[in-house]
Amino acid sequence: MRGRWGFLAAALLLGCGDSGPTPPKTYPVKGRVVYTDGTPMSGGSVAFTLDRDPDLSAIGDIGPNGEFALRTIVGNKRLTGSVAGTFEVTIKPPSGPEKSVNPGETLAEPVEVKPGQQIDLKLVYPSPKPP
16 A cells, blocks of 8 residues: 555656746737739748747748748747737748758838737738749
């Protein structure tokens, strides 16, 4: 009987470990990236850099139709969406045939994510569509 109680006590103690800080509240952010001529960007990524805390920035992969959905990485947790705040937005197009690294374009206007709002953006890549 004593062995069973020791095992139970150990299991309870292990189960009470700190799983880290409570993750921040996030809100759905999705959108579409198009070139200046309206053609959707296929591939690449978007990065939303939070002005007050770059560690809470959000990223999204651009799909074949230019669509993206943001995710925020906090520690080892992957959260859907973004925290609230004002973000600098950088669009990184897909690498070209020569696989050169393009640092992307930072949009002139920041984007604001507000609590309780689902954001659906249309971001225009300010450079012409590559050939």
